[in-house]
Amino acid sequence: MKTMELHLTVNGKSLTWTIAPGELLLDLLRRQGYFGVKRGCEKGECGACAVLLDGKPINSCLMFAAQAEGREILTIEGVAVDGKLDPLQEAFLDHGAVQCGFCTSGMVISAKALLLRCPDPSEEEVREALAGHLCRCTGYLKPVEAVLAAASRKKHRARRVKPVAEVAR
Numbered sequence: 045m046k047t048m049e050l051h052l053t054v055n056g057k058s059l060t061w062t063i064a065p066g067e068l069l070l071d072l073l074r075r076q077g078y079f080g081v082k083r084g085c086e087k088g089e090c091g092a093c094a095v096l097l098d099g100k101p102i103n104s105c106l107m108f109a110a111q112a113e114g115r116e117i118l119t120i121e122g123v124a125v126d127g128k129l130d131p132l133q134e135a136f137l138d139h140g141a142v143q144c145g146f147c148t149s150g151m152v153i154s155a156k157a158l159l160l161r162c163p164d165p166s167e168e169e170v171r172e173a174l175a176g177h178l179c180r181c182t183g184y185l186k187p188v189e190a191v192l193a194a195a196s197r198k199k200h201r202a203r204r205v206k207p208v209a210e211v212a213r
């Protein structure tokens with residue numbers, strides 16, 4: 045079988061993997077043990093396979109692994125840092141936004157991208173960010189509440205920590 049080398053960064057780690065030219069990014073990530081990237085519809089309709097590619101959410105079932113050459117990927121496995129859950133993950137748990145959990149990693153990934161580019165989103169912006177994710181369990185309201193709560197927690201934290209210049213005044 046013809047193979048090629050792929051160089052990429054996953055969750056902050058530089059990696060070189062041997063892949064088949066036609067292999068999908070979803071298949072590659074799962075083959076490498078990133079099982080938080082879920083295999084759902086495989087048609088770009090459910091969002092369960094979402095990862096961040098250079099900070100933007102994409103459906104990994106719609107992309108060839110080879111297209112990730114030199115790119116940076118964030119999967120749900122890289123969202124918690126040093127064993128500490130991201131505020132988004134905490135908010136999903138606190139708001140009952142995780143039930144069977146199948147859609148959760150994809151939703152958290154898309155929400156993460158939203159809060160990175162827009163730390164204080166409106167409800168409409170959150171709904172738009174989660175629009176590509178199908179959930180059979182939660183009715184969508186709880187995930188939306190969770191993202192808004194995470195954004196508001198971050199805002200309060202940022203307010204508590206005064207900028208150095210302000211403290212020195």
Ligand code: FES
Binds near residue numbers: 086087093094
């Ligand atoms: S598995 Fe990729 S969008 Fe459904």
Ligand code: FES
Binds near residue numbers: 144
């Ligand atoms: S929590 Fe079950 S599909 Fe969303």
